[in-house]
Amino acid sequence: MVTLPYLMALSAAIFAIGVLGFLTRRNILVMFMSVELMLNAVNLAFIALGSRLGTMDGQVIVFFVMTVAAAEAAVGLAIIISIFRGRETVHADDLTMLRW
Amino acid sequence: MPIALFWFLAAVSVISALGVVLQRNPIHCLLALIVTLLAIAVMFIGEDAVVVGFLQAIVYGGAIMVLFLFVIWLLNLGVEVGPSGHLALKLFGTIAVAAMTAELMAFVLPPHLQVKFAGHAAGYGSIDSLSQTLFSEYLVAFEVTSVLLLVAVVGAVALARRSSAAEIEQHAADTARKAQRVS
Numbered sequence: 001m002v003t004l005p006y007l008m009a010l011s012a013a014i015f016a017i018g019v020l021g022f023l024t025r026r027n028i029l030v031m032f033m034s035v036e037l038m039l040n041a042v043n044l045a046f047i048a049l050g051s052r053l054g055t056m057d058g059q060v061i062v063f064f065v066m067t068v069a070a071a072e073a074a075v076g077l078a079i080i081i082s083i084f085r086g087r088e089t090v091h092a093d094d095l096t097m098l099r100w
Numbered sequence: 101m102p103i104a105l106f107w108f109l110a111a112v113s114v115i116s117a118l119g120v121v122l123q124r125n126p127i128h129c130l131l132a133l134i135v136t137l138l139a140i141a142v143m144f145i146g147e148d149a150v151v152v153g154f155l156q157a158i159v160y161g162g163a164i165m166v167l168f169l170f171v172i173w174l175l176n177l178g179v180e181v182g183p184s185g186h187l188a189l190k191l192f193g194t195i196a197v198a199a200m201t202a203e204l205m206a207f208v209l210p211p212h213l214q215v216k217f218a219g220h221a222a223g224y225g226s227i228d229s230l231s232q233t234l235f236s237e238y239l240v241a242f243e244v245t246s247v248l249l250l251v252a253v254v255g256a257v258a259l260a261r262r263s264s265a266a267e268i269e270q271h272a273a274d275t276a277r278k279a280q281r282v283s
Contacts, residue, residue: 002101002102002103002106002146004213004215004217005208005209005210005211005213006106006110007106007143007147008208008209008213009205009208009209010110010113010114011208012201012204012205012207012208013114013201014113014114014117014136014140015204016197016200016201016204017114017117017118017120017121018117019196019197019200020121020193020194020197021120021121023189023190023193023196023197024121024189024190024193024194025121027126027177027180029126029129029168029171029172029175029177030120030121030126030129032168033120033129033130033133033168034120034121036133036137036164037117037120037133037136040136040137040140040160043140043144043156044140044143044144047143047144047147047149047152048147050149051147051148051149051220051225052215052217053215054220054221054224056224056225056229056230056232056233057233057237058149059149059151059152059225059230059233060230060233060234060237060238062144062149062152062156063152063155063230063234064238064241064245066155066156066159066160067245067248067249068245068248069160069164070159070163070164070249070252071248071249071251071252072252073164073167073168074167074252074253074255074256075252075255075256075259077167077168077171077256078255078256078257078259078260079259080171080175081171081174081175081259081260082259082260084175090175090177
């Protein structure tokens, strides 16, 4: 049987990789994928803790996280498309409209 | 979940997560992300969260990733060439992530997380128990989620469409001018 610290450590590792991708990559789509990685790492932590505590709450929250991720992907990708339409780029450094 | 299966899935998910971060072709990043999602889905099923595991594979690994794929194709993204990003950003980002990893590991690894676990009651993680919880305790959150999805759909449509006929004509004129310049 896998013990809880292993699962939590795996979750932390995947989350850290997601943060690393978000910080180091400049392609907006890949940054977006890194956010999905982080969401999934947290999902794994929810499932592991809920399973060890014997409650269904963790699974329900993962269900909600998936819904939010779907909404976020729809809106985020629409924003990316509308940025690309005007500026022909998906490179985060080229998007300085809000820079003061 | 047997320990051997756990190590296998952990290796697959960490390697493919690194693939998301390190590869230069967005399509390859996406495929690596799908492998990670599927490995995590199998892990959910191994933790007796069967319904959520299947939802993860179908909704996340299927629907959401197809959305990403279509956007990559629509934008016609190729392999990134040349140096990407700033070296300083990478250096300090890596240091910050290493510090954060150390902190998270210090939090999760000591034995205080070792809860007593005596196996699940029958029906744990089934669609029955999931929906019992979802439609009693979390009913309000569930209803709010429907509003969230509605807002997201309307917002996505509003963002992605061209706003007026004049703008469409303007865009057509721009493309024509560009084509003329090329020829």
